[in-house]
Structures are given as C-alpha cells and as structure tokens.
Amino acid sequence: MKRVVSVSLAVALFVMGMAGCTPKPATPSTTSQTSAAQEKTEGENVAEEKAQKQEELPVLKASVMPALNSVPIKYMIDNGIDVKHGFKLETVYFANGGVMNEGLAADQWEVGIASAAAVNSLAIYGAYCVAEIGHAEGGVGTFCRKDSPIAQVKGFNPSYPDVYGDPETLKGAVIATNTGSIAHLNVNKWLEKLGLTTDDVEIVHMDYPQAYQALRTGNCDVAAVNPPTFYTAESDEDIMMTSSLTNLDVPQFDAILASNKTYHNRRDILVEYVKAFYEATDALQADPDMAAQVLKDWYAENGTEFTLEECKKEVMTRPFVTSGEALDREIGECMQITGEFWISQGLLEESRYGEIAKHVDDSILKEELGKEK
Numbered sequence: 001m002k003r004v005v006s007v008s009l010a011v012a013l014f015v016m017g018m019a020g021c022t023p024k025p026a027t028p029s030t031t032s033q034t035s036a037a038q039e040k041t042e043g044e045n046v047a048e049e050k051a052q053k054q055e056e057l058p059v060l061k062a063s064v065m066p067a068l069n070s071v072p073i074k075y076m077i078d079n080g081i082d083v084k085h086g087f088k089l090e091t092v093y094f095a096n097g098g099v100m101n102e103g104l105a106a107d108q109w110e111v112g113i114a115s116a117a118a119v120n121s122l123a124i125y126g127a128y129c130v131a132e133i134g135h136a137e138g139g140v141g142t143f144c145r146k147d148s149p150i151a152q153v154k155g156f157n158p159s160y161p162d163v164y165g166d167p168e169t170l171k172g173a174v175i176a177t178n179t180g181s182i183a184h185l186n187v188n189k190w191l192e193k194l195g196l197t198t199d200d201v202e203i204v205h206m207d208y209p210q211a212y213q214a215l216r217t218g219n220c221d222v223a224a225v226n227p228p229t230f231y232t233a234e235s236d237e238d239i240m241m242t243s244s245l246t247n248l249d250v251p252q253f254d255a256i257l258a259s260n261k262t263y264h265n266r267r268d269i270l271v272e273y274v275k276a277f278y279e280a281t282d283a284l285q286a287d288p289d290m291a292a293q294v295l296k297d298w299y300a301e302n303g304t305e306f307t308l309e310e311c312k313k314e315v316m317t318r319p320f321v322t323s324g325e326a327l328d329r330e331i332g333e334c335m336q337i338t339g340e341f342w343i344s345q346g347l348l349e350e351s352r353y354g355e356i357a358k359h360v361d362d363s364i365l366k367e368e369l370g371k372e373k
Helices: 002-021 028-056 068-078 097-105 118-123 182-193 208-216 229-234 260-265 267-286 288-301 308-317 323-327 333-344 350-358 363-371
Strands: 059-064 088-093 111-114 128-135 141-145 174-177 202-205 222-225 239-244 253-258
Touching: 059 068, 059 097, 068 088, 068 111, 068 128, 068 267, 068 288, 097 111, 097 118, 111 118, 118 128, 118 253, 118 333, 118 350, 128 260, 128 267, 128 323, 128 363, 141 182, 141 208, 174 182, 174 208, 182 222, 182 239, 182 333, 208 222, 208 229, 222 229, 229 239, 229 308, 253 260, 253 267, 260 267, 267 288, 267 323, 267 363, 288 308, 323 363, 333 350
Parallel strands: 059 088, 059 111, 174 202, 174 222
Antiparallel strands: 111 253, 128 253, 141 222, 141 239
16 A cells, blocks of 8 residues: 555656646747847847947048038938948038138148138148039129119119119218128129229128128118028018129039048048038939928027028029039139139239149049949
C-alpha cells in the first residue's frame, strides 16, 4: 500500500513539474508592448544615425538678410535641401548689404546673396558672382504726395511715358532715401531721364520706413524706397509713385556670391549649393502663395511684420529666377550699371571698376546646372 502511494505521489509531482515548465502564452498586451519597444528603439537608432550623418556633412556658412533674396535659404534649410545635396547650411545674419560686406572682409561667411552691395563684394573684397537668382528691380521706386507739383507732370521724356516730374518741378526738391542703395540708384536714373543731376536736388539719408514717414508728414518732397516699404507706400491713398526701376528700364538682379576662398577652394560644395538654390527658387516660383507665406514668416522671424497681401505683391513684382531661365541669360550686367553709379557717388574708386567683370563667372551655372537639363 505504501508502495502504491509513493508511486502515485511521484507521478503527481512529475506531472506538476512538467506543467510548471510549460511556457505561458504571451498576452496580447505583452506582445504589443515588446513590439512597440523594439520599433521605438529602431526609430531612435535611425534618427540617431541620420543626425550623426548630418553632423558629419561639411558646413557652408551663408549670409542672410531680412529680405526676399534670403527666403530660398530659409526654404532650403526648412526642407532639408541642403542636406539632400551633401552639405549643411549655417546662417550668419546681417541687417543690410553694407555690414554683410564687412562680414565678408572678416571671413564670417562663405556664400551670400546681394544686389547693389555685390559691387563692393566683387570690386573690393574679391568675391565672385556665380549666378543670379532674383529680379531685384521690382518694388523699387520714388514717391511724392498727390498734391505735389511733381505729380502734375507726366511723360516729360517721351521715351518714359509713365514717369512723373520735370526739371521745373524737381529742382530744389528734398529727396529722402537710403544713400548708396538701389533706391538711390533709382533717384539718379530718374533725374537723368529728366535732364537733371543730383546737384539739382537735396538728397537726405534715411532708412526706408523713415523716408516714407517723412514724406507723409511733409518733411521731404520725395521718398525713394525698397521693398517692403514700397508696397506700403503704394497702397497709401495720399501719395503716388513717380518713377521706378521698372519703368526706367534699369535691370537689377540678386546674385549668388562666393567668397574668394570658397570660390577657389570649395568648388565641389559651391556647385551643390547653386543646384540646391535653384531647386528652392523653382519651388518658390511655382507656388507664389507658399512663397508669400514663407516671406511673411521670414520677416516676422527678423522682427518686422507685414501683411500677407504685401508679401504677395513683393513675390509677384520681384520673381525668382528659375533654373530654366538662368541657363538662357548672361549675368553681371546690372553690376556694371551699379558700379558706374557708385563711382559717380564716390562710393567706389574708378580704378576698381574693372574688378567687377573679372569676378563674374557663370561656369558653374552653365556647366553644372546645364548637365541636369
């Protein structure tokens, strides 16, 4: 009897032991938690690898300003176009072209965008213009009050029928503008078409918003302004435009600049930068509403507020140069025009004028971008 009980007890213990060794089926929650943890780990690894690869990319320092011409750079960074082309942009902010050139002299940036300021970049600091990316003549003009004698004379020069004023109404006028700028160039060309010179008027230096306010309050006779102040003035019912670079037939373009060191020592990255830039301008030009919103955001990031409508006007009147357009045109003409103007104003030594043409090179544009078309 004891033997039977012992055997039965042994069998029972064996069965219980086997049952304890049998693995329990995983519950659905345990499986999903494990899977989620694995996916999270894999996702983190991918993100870390991506971040590490980006850190390993060569950095290119790009100057930016609170202007439309810097919007493609913002767009490139926001959409990873720089990384796609094998480099990482690092931006250096400048308030205007003058201080941007000071930064160039101090080796603070490698690539930049400028219009009028590009003349000094090339002629004095040895930078190179390698492409033109935006029409800069739009949104530059002179304004007077509607009750001004200037506003009563239109088409004095038959070759420029939409231009207002004549020698009699303009002589002695006080003109407020940012001296040495494209708007100042507009003033000179306006006076030239009317048979006048800067000796016939009084030019007072003011930033564009202050020039506009001076006109509204009667503290000057004419204000010459750039975007976005131009669009604010244009919508003012009490004042009117008297001339613009557009109706004076004066071409201006924003240019891609490369420092002397970058041009000679980092051509491979410069090539990719030009390609990336035109990828951005193609996208922005194809969607004006999107471009206007990016511009509005860019102004806000840099401390100024403009309406979306004002930004839409700027985008429409200052279109970007697309990759297709870039291949069909020559670059550098506008810099010659601006260089002549600066010499006339004592802003550039005449002996430096020849350096402008020497530092215009469209080989990257024609050879590298042309391969993709």
